[in-house]
Amino acid sequence: MIYRENGQFKTSYRSDQQIFPIAQDRWVMLALLLVAFVVVPLTASSYVFSAILIPVVILALAALGTNILIGYCGQISLGSGAFMAVGAYGAWNVIMRVPGMPLIGALLLGGVFAAIFGVLFGLPSLRVKGLYLAVTTLAAQFFADWMFYRVKWLTMDSPSISVTAPDVSVFGIALDSYASKYLFCLTLLVLLALACKNLVRSAIGREWMAIRDMDVAAAVIGIRPTYAKLTAFAVSSFIIGVAGALWGFFYLGSWEPAAFGLDMSLELLFMVIIGGLGSIMGNFIGAAFMVVLPILIRLGLPALGSVLGMQLGTAEAAHLELMLFGVLIVWFLIVEPHGLARLWSTGKQKLRLWPFPH
Amino acid sequence: MKPIHTLLATLAVAAGMTAAPAVAQEQYAPIFSYRTGPYAPNGIPVANGTADYLKLVNAKGGINGVKFKIEECEFAFDTAKGIECYERMKGQNGGAAIVQSISTGVTAALLKKAPEDKISLIIAGYGTPAAADGRVFKWVFPMIPNYFVAADVMMQSVGEKAGGLDKLKGKKINYVYMDAPFGHEFMPVFDAYAAKYGFTLNKLAVTAPGLDQKSTWLQVRRDQPDYLLYVGYGVMNPTALKEAQAVGYPRDKMYGFWWAGSESDVKGVEEASKGYNAVALQASANRDAKVIKDVQETLYAKGQGTAQDAKTVGDVLYVRGLITGMLTAETVRIAQEKFGKGKPITGEQAQWALENFELTPERIEELGFTGIIQPMKTTCAQHMGSYAARMSVWDGKEWKINSDWYEGNREIIDPLIKQFAEKYAADNKIEQRQCAN
Numbered sequence: 001m002i003y004r005e006n007g008q009f010k011t012s013y014r015s016d017q018q019i020f021p022i023a024q025d026r027w028v029m030l031a032l033l034l035v036a037f038v039v040v041p042l043t044a045s046s047y048v049f050s051a052i053l054i055p056v057v058i059l060a061l062a063a064l065g066t067n068i069l070i071g072y073c074g075q076i077s078l079g080s081g082a083f084m085a086v087g088a089y090g091a092w093n094v095i096m097r098v099p100g101m102p103l104i105g106a107l108l109l110g111g112v113f114a115a116i117f118g119v120l121f122g123l124p125s126l127r128v129k130g131l132y133l134a135v136t137t138l139a140a141q142f143f144a145d146w147m148f149y150r151v152k153w154l155t156m157d158s159p160s161i162s163v164t165a166p167d168v169s170v171f172g173i174a175l176d177s178y179a180s181k182y183l184f185c186l187t188l189l190v191l192l193a194l195a196c197k198n199l200v201r202s203a204i205g206r207e208w209m210a211i212r213d214m215d216v217a218a219a220v221i222g223i224r225p226t227y228a229k230l231t232a233f234a235v236s237s238f239i240i241g242v243a244g245a246l247w248g249f250f251y252l253g254s255w256e257p258a259a260f261g262l263d264m265s266l267e268l269l270f271m272v273i274i275g276g277l278g279s280i281m282g283n284f285i286g287a288a289f290m291v292v293l294p295i296l297i298r299l300g301l302p303a304l305g306s307v308l309g310m311q312l313g314t315a316e317a318a319h320l321e322l323m324l325f326g327v328l329i330v331w332f333l334i335v336e337p338h339g340l341a342r343l344w345s346t347g348k349q350k351l352r353l354w355p356f357p358h
Numbered sequence: 359m360k361p362i363h364t365l366l367a368t369l370a371v372a373a374g375m376t377a378a379p380a381v382a383q384e385q386y387a388p389i390f391s392y393r394t395g396p397y398a399p400n401g402i403p404v405a406n407g408t409a410d411y412l413k414l415v416n417a418k419g420g421i422n423g424v425k426f427k428i429e430e431c432e433f434a435f436d437t438a439k440g441i442e443c444y445e446r447m448k449g450q451n452g453g454a455a456i457v458q459s460i461s462t463g464v465t466a467a468l469l470k471k472a473p474e475d476k477i478s479l480i481i482a483g484y485g486t487p488a489a490a491d492g493r494v495f496k497w498v499f500p501m502i503p504n505y506f507v508a509a510d511v512m513m514q515s516v517g518e519k520a521g522g523l524d525k526l527k528g529k530k531i532n533y534v535y536m537d538a539p540f541g542h543e544f545m546p547v548f549d550a551y552a553a554k555y556g557f558t559l560n561k562l563a564v565t566a567p568g569l570d571q572k573s574t575w576l577q578v579r580r581d582q583p584d585y586l587l588y589v590g591y592g593v594m595n596p597t598a599l600k601e602a603q604a605v606g607y608p609r610d611k612m613y614g615f616w617w618a619g620s621e622s623d624v625k626g627v628e629e630a631s632k633g634y635n636a637v638a639l640q641a642s643a644n645r646d647a648k649v650i651k652d653v654q655e656t657l658y659a660k661g662q663g664t665a666q667d668a669k670t671v672g673d674v675l676y677v678r679g680l681i682t683g684m685l686t687a688e689t690v691r692i693a694q695e696k697f698g699k700g701k702p703i704t705g706e707q708a709q710w711a712l713e714n715f716e717l718t719p720e721r722i723e724e725l726g727f728t729g730i731i732q733p734m735k736t737t738c739a740q741h742m743g744s745y746a747a748r749m750s751v752w753d754g755k756e757w758k759i760n761s762d763w764y765e766g767n768r769e770i771i772d773p774l775i776k777q778f779a780e781k782y783a784a785d786n787k788i789e790q791r792q793c794a795n
Contacts, residue, residue, distance in 0.1 A: 050445040051442045096785065142565075149563070157781075160462070160466070167786075252467050253470050256539050258538060263436075314432040318434065319394060
């Protein structure tokens with residue numbers, strides 16, 4: 001009843017091409033943004049900021065980049081962690097070496113370094129496909145590890161290879177409180193998500209999807225696979241690189257190459273699969289799922305144990321957490337194989353028909 | 359109720375419980391532990407020892423009546439999870455005053471966060487050696503020897519075996535290490551020794567977690583080094599010892615550091631490891647000290663011990679856990695003496711106490727730590743209270759201390775600490791404190 005588009009006529013191409021063609025959608029989005037930008041910063045505790053909100057926002061951005069490559073262009077990659085590392089070390093080097101470098105400039109340059117790195121390691125995608133490509137992108141992971149441990153110049157001769165992010169500010173505002181860090185990351189996320197949404201609706205996005213769906217057919221109708229695949233690698237690793245820099249600067253504060261290891265790549269891959277391949281919304285849901293669920297389980301388990309009259313040790317709780325988390329992943333994938341984002345669109349469909357489903 | 363509702367209700371209850379206010383007159387003692395994950399065999403005894411020591415203090419009435427509220431947070435030796443633990447625990451139960459991160463990675467991340475939250479960070483025996491410089495690292499305390507001392511004592515011991523450090527001239531020494539921050543933190547000292555005494559140092563990195571070391575040890579076989587320095591962790595250690603046996607490298611010429619010198623590091627390769635040396639962080643295994651007997655009688659005899667197997671009480675890493683717990687407890691005691699007895703202390707009070715920390719031989723005797731730890735004293739500028747360490751050797755059945763106390767060579771260590779601390783200060787724009795002494 002409430003959620004229906006009756007009476008909303010599109011009278012121009014412009015209005016037909018809106019991201020949210022229905023007014024209700026726009027209102028919901030606006031409300032969500034309002035909550036994210038105003039309500040949340042006013043109410044969240046420092047724990048919620050630092051352990052949930054900031055990681056979710058940054059990982060959603062990284063998942064967005066991963067999704068461009070895997071979900072939209074169909075190039076399976078296990079190198080996301082390495083792209084994050086290049087972004088993080090790149091931005092760090094820029095900000096430490098160039099006096100007066102603004103934070104945004106450093107972040108963007110970090111993204112550019114990651115994009116170059118991504119394109120280099122995307123070259124095999126021109127010859128190998130699918131799981132084989134996944135294996136070759138692993139090389140990026142090992143190369144990044146090797147590079148940041150060995151090339152002392154990149155860590156500015158830090159004796160322990162770990163580097164510490166400097167205090168940063170943007171437009172004269174010091175980003176020292178959790179709320180300011182969160183808002184900064186969120187702004188970047190919203191801007192980049194909007195850019196990506198438009199990118200995947202444009203010609204280049206369609207090329208990516210054509211390559212994903214069938215590369216031979218795409219080549220036959222005149223899409224250049226080299227161009228499409230490498231741009232996907234570039235855009236994807238740029239975004240992942242920016243996310244990596246944010247992860248280092250605003251979440252870890254100080255990091256070593258191991259912080260961007262293979263685990264990170266796999267986690268991003270899971271986020272994208274659980275959230276929904278080829279969906280922008282899915283990245284947010286996937287990141288939230290991967291960050292919040294383990295914490296909820298961790299906090300809930302002891303209480304559950306005490307309800308059942310059992311004393312759970314931390315080790316048992318940690319093992320149970322892993323098991324429960326795994327079971328939930330499997331369950332969600334069985335119930336919704338297209339990812340949680342599909343639930344969102346199914347929900348919208350249902351709402352549209354409610355209360356008279358036919 | 360549907361199952362999902364039950365789950366939600368439980369979570370709501372859980373949320374309510376975690377938000378419950380703290381009971382007054384308790385000192386909150388968060389423990390970072392890693393009882394799961396790839397390094398669990400090392401993490402479990404440390405966590406057990408730490409918890410047991412605090413339980414022991416509680417069983418004896420606490421510190422001037424203030425008991426510890428012990429809470430463990432499991433982080434599986436994962437830095438991101440460790441940060442989540444820190445953020446969760448720092449504000450709970452009246453707030454954490456002292457945090458011991460038990461991991462070089464987590465320490466690196468907390469070097470900046472802890473001062474902002476005014477929480478004192480004790481890093482006893484790991485992480486960031488430069489933190490010994492109190493002028494730069496106001497809130498960070500290595501207390502007992504750091505990796506520079508470990509490296510120094512390893513070199514001194516090698517020198518002794520060679521019949522004097524000057525006999526090392528022209529010799530070949532290999533350094534096999536895990537490619538992780540701690541593996542790199544040893545290098546400045548080894549490099550300094552190599553430059554001073556004129557031996558060739560060949561560095562061989564092993565990628566974490568170190569299950570595949572074949573190529574490294576083939577290199578060792580080709581080099582046939584006179585001595586081998588070794589810094590690895592977790593599952594890498596037994597693998598390395600097995601490989602050393604496979605290429606026929608004599609184990610008594612292998613010198614490991616203190617996180618490669620516990621029972622779990624030689625598990626499954628007990629015979630092959632005979633003669634392998636490791637520097638001991640103050641104590642190695644100890645089953646005779648008063649505190650060990652105390653723990654057995656007060657906790658394990660009543661079934662209140664943390665470890666599932668009472669036989670592990672006294673193992674190398676368990677003793678290290680006891681030291682960890684003792685440092686927390688003594689800090690609280692010293693702070694209470696200055697700021698008021700019978701009250702929980704704050705992070706700032708802990709900072710003062712850690713800077714004025716003194717452990718006299720008499721106090722050590724009282725605590726039952728004789729033979730486990732050396733006397734120590736910290737100051738504003740000097741956050742490492744002791745430079746002492748010993749060597750231990752695996753005899754096929756247990757770890758035995760086989761040396762006197764070595765004193766880390768300050769002529770080599772102190773300039774390095776100063777150099778790296780000043781670099782950290784410059785990189786991070788930290789103003790150095792002026793210390794009176």
